Amino acid sequence: MYQFKVHKADKLSTALDLFNASDEPAYIAGGHTLIPTMKQRLSAPSDVIDLATIPGLDAITLVGDTLQIGAMATHAKVAASSLVQEHCAALANLAGGIGDRQVRYRGTIGGSLANNDPAADYPAAALGLGAQIVTDRRTIPSDTFFKAMFETALEPDEIIQAIHFPQVDQAVYLKFPNPASRYAMVGVMLTRTAGETRIAITGAAASVFRAATFETALTADFSVSAIEAVTLSAETLNTDMHASAEYRAHLCKVLIQRGVEALTA
Amino acid sequence: MSGSLIGKRVLRKEDHRFVSGKGRYTDDIQLVGVTYAAFVRSPYARADIKSFDVSEALAAPGVIAVLTGEEVVKDGLGGLPCGWMIHSKDGSEMRQPHHPVLAADRVNYLGEPVALVIAETQLEAKNAAEMVMVDFEPLTAVVNPATASQAETLYEAVPNNVCYEWELGDEAATDAGLAAAAHITTLQLTNNRLIPNAIEPRAALAEYNSGTDEIILHTTSQNPHLVRLIMTAFVQIAPEHKLRVIAPDVGGGFGSKIFIYSEETALAWAAKKLGLTIKWTAERSESFLTDAHGRDHVSEAQLALSAEGEFLALKVKTIANMGAYLSTFASAVPTYLYGTLLAGQYRTPAIYVEVDSVFTNTAPVDAYRGAGRPEATYLVERIVEKAAAEMGLDPAELRRRNFIGRDQFPYQTPVALEYDTGDYEASLSKALEMADYDTFATRQAEAASRGKLRGIGLSCYIEACGLAPSQVAGALGAGVGLWESGEVRVNPTGSVTVLTGSHSHGQGHETTFAQLVADRLGLPIEDVEVVHGDTGKLDFGLGTYGSRSLAVGGSALSVAADKVVEKGRKIAAHLLRTDVDNIDFDAPVFKMLDSNESKTFQEIAFAAYVNHDYPSDELEPGLAEKAFYDPLNFTYPAGTHICEVEIDPDTGVVEVVQFVAVDDFGTIINPMIVEGQVHGGLAQGIGQALLEQAVYDDTGQLITGSYMDYCMPRADNFPDFKVGMTCTPCTHNPVGAKGCGEAGAIGSPPAVMNAITHALGGIEVDMPATSEKVWRAVQTMRTLKTA
Incomplete structure (x- = not known):
């Protein structure tokens, strides 16, 4: 780790000012990607601005039937929230399955989304549940938020304030963990709202994506038999020492089938 | 009193300091x-x-x-x-x-x-x-051991990157066995490269x-x-x-x-x-x-059998990767710790093994928990199980037909070792019973009803521990003798400081050795302190590896304790004005045989240091004795491991649903510590079978350079282990112990892989059996079934 300065922001505007006044700033929102890369000397920010100290940024509320989760809500807080459990149990389960206990008590939903790790769980939740990402300057629909590996629609200094999850009828998240890292080798968030099916897949490609062919088939007929002949192209999927693209494509379909079974059981 | 502490589940003396943050590791020293x-x-x-x-x-x-x-x-x-x-x-x-x-x-x-x-x-x-x-x-880097001898030469003095081309056994007799065979089973396998991760x-x-x-x-x-x-x-x-x-x-340490x-x-x-x-x-x-990596073998083998399933010959060719340089013990691992173990528990009359060790541009490879013996066991137990499947024989039965019988010891194998004792039928029978082997078909059918493929696999391992009889080791090329030293130093108040050349780095020697010496002297274990790991305090020692500490280091302490007793008898005889032959040691009391007069151990200890009337030509003051124990033979722990797995055919995920280990470690001082060693060994062995592998790319960059990609086993990868023991005490050391530190890592990989092969209807995959490999094997199995 190189030397750096730590700033504890007390409000959003302070954080922004600090960011824009620093040479190579980085926001820290839990730090479970940033700190390991700093320890390995792969990243060397001059100034680290802690957002977790901003009051109220971790609130979880229900407004109408929209679940609003503050960006600094930790995975543990989301997992344990009775509001989240009632409104969207799949989201609480997903949060409870991220990393290990230590990670869940530090890592935050806003940090995870802003980082857009290709194998993180939350991007699948945001995209699959059709969330709105509310920042200090605008609201970004999840369908346009995730751009590429570790890339989002956020401006360099832009800060996520909250994530708004609309009510869905049904949702389930299934993760096939990488045996070593326990990140998602493939993770599938499958949701239904007024007969429409949305499927977001993480872990399999450079960034989270929607499985359009499966969505179409399941929106028409929500049953395992409806997707018997549907396949996912392996062409754009990841190959690494743990899984080939072909195997990942297969796993995606298996998890979608299991998701459909779970929601129709 | 003597004998009262052996076999007791004494809680580990060192654990209080470890769990309360009072351990003093190198980085803690200020x-x-x-x-x-x-x-x-x-x-x-x-x-x-x-x-x-x-x-x-x-x-x-x-x-x-x-x-x-x-x-x-x-x-x-x-x-x-x-x-x-x-x-x-x-x-x-x-x-x-x-x-x-x-x-x-x-x-x-x-x-x-x-x-x-x-x-x-x-x-x-x-x-x-x-x-x-x-x-x-x-x-340009040379990375692949299988082709290293045809690649560019890395060192001028090492033509073709070959360290040595070693052989052991009788090639002609082995070829004759193969020629006479009714059935020959062949097997190619790799033993995956591991990173120790202390x-x-x-x-x-x-x-x-x-x-x-x-x-x-x-x-x-x-x-x-x-x-x-x-x-x-x-x-x-x-x-x-x-x-x-x-x-x-x-x-x-695990060797590293x-x-x-x-x-x-x-x-x-x-x-x-x-x-x-x-x-x-x-x-x-x-x-x-x-850190020196472990394993990394590529092997092919042929097992010749008679029509009745009698093993006639085993022929093995192995390429072993040494990495870039020869690490301290590296050359011995794929030779004398590997080739010599290829007889397994069997009477195979002819065995021939060739090992080519090669250099590559990878980290040095050396001994890692088991060191050569897991590689030998993996090969033998995989090919035996495959032969049983090919010949339509029950794998337990095939092994029984070829076991060295309990009445055949000492047994000279065709690969240099003489096994002193064992009872392989006893550990097999006990393991089969603990695993409910006879009712496996019921469990398999029940698993099938849930869509799972269930398989069972056996492994009857043997290892050579207690490194090493120095004469044998020297003849085989060892640069030093492999005895061990020990000292039992009795303090004037009767407490005892034990110094050992062995080194504990998690094994619990501070408890086991204290238990052993306290037992010999009839003292409370609290009165015995174990000191190790300092060249300034001990004469010399050869350390801890190869499951040698109790069998060799413990034996040295046993001998030293006997010497203390002998000296104590002399002191008692002097104090009681009698002849030394008239003194008996009934721990912890020195008694006169022909009277009811006696001296306690504490009285003798005190007298040893404070008396001033010793006949100086016959008796020196003090009560501290040393021993350098050189074993007469290796020790041969052995046992049977039985694994049951369930495979999810849709994903290829393998779950170990039952694991039984029955081990014969000879005399056991502390069963709790031994079971802990078995559990840890099983975790590493099952880890090797399912999860762990060091991977370099073609340019020699390490892909598995962190826990993001190097898959360390976690507790949720395992079922509760069922552990049992049988006992045939070692015949040639005073403790009767054989060693238990590595057995788990030696016996378990073939049990797991045999279970997977069984579930897959004979389709073979190499370690680690990752979900993708297994999923692909399931596709192959289904294609073959429909064909």
Whole structure:
């Protein structure tokens, strides 16, 4: 780790000012990607601005039937929230399955989304549940938020304030963990709202994506038999020492089938 | 009283300090004026070093010195030697490339150290290490051991990159067995390369006292005396009596801390050269790159059987990867710790094995929990199970037909070893019963109803522990005898300090050895303290590896305790004005045979130090005795492991749903500690079978350089282990113990892989059985079924 300065922001505007006044700033929102890369000397920010100290940024509320989760809500807080459990149990389960206990008590939903790790769980939740990402300057629909590996629609200094999850009828998240890292080798968030099916897949490609062919088939007929002949192209999927693209494509379909079974059981 | 502590589940004396944060590991030691070292490492698997430029680093804040491979050459330091000479089948000596402390002109593996920076703080040292400019000219790396002998030659003195071409056994008799066979089973397999991953990374703290010219090196070692011997006699950083090596609390080793590495050696050298106290603790990334890796074999084998399933011959050809240099014991692992174990538990009359060891541009490979014996067991138990399947025989029955019977000991195998004792039928029967072997079909059918493929696999392993009878070891090429020393020092108040040349780094010796000595002397275990790991306190010792500590180190203590009793009888005879033959030791009391007069152990201890009327020509004061125990033979722990797996055919995920281990470790001092050793070994063995593998890419970059990709087993990867014991005491050591540290890692991999092969209807996959490999095998199985 190189030397750096730590700033504890007390409000959003302070954080922004600090960011824009620093040479190579980085926001820290839990730090479970940033700190390991700093320890390995792969990243060397001059100034680290802690957002977790901003009051109220971790609130979880229900407004109408929209679940609003503050960006600094930790995975543990989301997992344990009775509001989240009632409104969207799949989201609480997903949060409870991220990393290990230590990670869940530090890592935050806003940090995870802003980082857009290709194998993180939350991007699948945001995209699959059709969330709105509310920042200090605008609201970004999840369908346009995730751009590429570790890339989002956020401006360099832009800060996520909250994530708004609309009510869905049904949702389930299934993760096939990488045996070593326990990140998602493939993770599938499958949701239904007024007969429409949305499927977001993480872990399999450079960034989270929607499985359009499966969505179409399941929106028409929500049953395992409806997707018997549907396949996912392996062409754009990841190959690494743990899984080939072909195997990942297969796993995606298996998890979608299991998701459909779970929601129709 | 004697005998009352053996076999008791005494809680570990050392655990209070470990779990309450009072352990004292190398990095915990704080010394005044300490400086910190950081190493500059090769970013290439193979490269020429054109030049060093240390000027920027030297000018960096806090930097005290920068030493490169060039200084190592200038100071005339020797290389790091391998301690075991192996001869090729043509009689020539193995080829050993120079293994420099720091590379000066050529690097041969990723992460090889080329320089060290010493600074006032750790951060300053690390920052400056990045400023050392090394002009590397990358060269093509040789990575794959299977083709290394056809690749570009890495060292001038090592043609075709071959270290040796070794053989053992009778080739003609083996070929005759194959020619006479009714059935021949063939098998190709790889034994996957592993990274040890001790919880405490390697560390060193070297201090130099210019007043006494003494270096004290605190380091994470399994055998501090060997460190001292090699650093002084071979590398020649100091005379032996001017180097003291202390291995304080050490957090695991699994073999990786036996060896003499560059970093610790460089630190001791630099401390004296610069008159400094210097500390270095490896980062986890450095451990992945530079701790000696394990296994890495590619093998093919043929097993010849008669029509009745009698083993006639076994022929094996193995290529073993040594990595870039020969590590301390590397040459012995795929030869005398491997070829000699190929008889397994069986009467196979003819065995022939050839082992070609090759160099590659990868980290050195050396002994890792089991060291050669897991590789032998994996091969034997896989091919035996495959033969049973091919011949339509029950795998337990086929093994029974070929077991060395309990009445056939001592048994001379065709591969150099003489087994002293064993009862293989007993451990097999007990394991089959514990595993409910007879009702497997019911469980398989029930699993099938849930869509799962269930398989069962056996492994009847044997290993050779208690390294080693020195004469045998010497004849086989060992550079040193492999006895062990022990001292039982009775204090004037009757408490006892036990000094052992063995080293505990998680095994619980402080309890087991205290239990053994307390039992012999009839003392409460609280009165016995075990001291180890300091060349300044012990005469000499050979350390802990190869499951040798109790069988060899414990035996030395047993002999020393007997000597204490003998001396005590003399003192008692003197005090009681009688003849020594008239004194009996009924622990802890010295009694006169012909009267009811007696002396307690405490009275004798006190008298040994305070009396002033000894007949000085017959009896010296004091009560402390040493023993150097040299075993008469290896010990042969053996047993049966049975694994049941369920495979999810849709994903290929393998779940170990039952694991039974029945082991014969001879006499057991502390069953709780033994079971712990078995559990840990099973975790590593099942980890090898399902999860762990070190992967280098074609250019020699390590893909599995962190826990993101190197899959360490976790508790949720395992079921509750069912562990059982049988016992045939070792016939040739005074403790009756055989050793238990490695058995779990030796016996379990073939049990797991046999279970997977069984579930897959005979389709074979190599370790680790990742979900994708297994999923693909399921596709193959289904294609074959429909075809």
